[in-house]
Amino acid sequence: MYLIHVRLRAPAEAPARPDLAAIISSYAEESDGLEHVSVHAHAGEGLTLGLFLLAGSLAAAEDSAARLSRRAVEHHPDLLGYGVVTSGAVLVPGPWWDT
Template identity: 45%
Template structure:
């Protein structure tokens, strides 16, 4: 299973994602989409983001499937008409964990710490 972030640009400033979007999109999927779960992050910066948990044989396949789903949703789901799919790709989590390590005092890739491996 792969987590793919689909970033959506609103049609205008101040336009929010519709309520209960995960349930709406989930109801529109078919088994061939191999979508397991949707997490909606309306306050993500710079664009609202859908976290799509997809079954796939490779990361490339998961990202391609997420792109197809995103394009289909902004075309076929009336509350998303006018929105644009900006990207659909696996999120980079290394910077997040590196920040956690750095702020903990244990070091990390971007800073020295008390551990020899840092």
């Protein structure tokens, strides 16, 4: 399972939608491998989706997350004005970084 972060640009002054995770999930196809969606709002900076995906590789998970997010943003009427800014895995620092 992979955790992929998708940054969304929300329309100006739009509050975070409480049903955003459900909306994104509703656009998932079986081939996306979606297991869970979490939403994190950042004041004045948009939103970050955390998509947990089952995939054969990191690249496949990143592709699925980007496709799924774009599909939802482009087709759900309540997401008019939203846009996908970035999509990718997040590097987590660990003790090995200083070696």
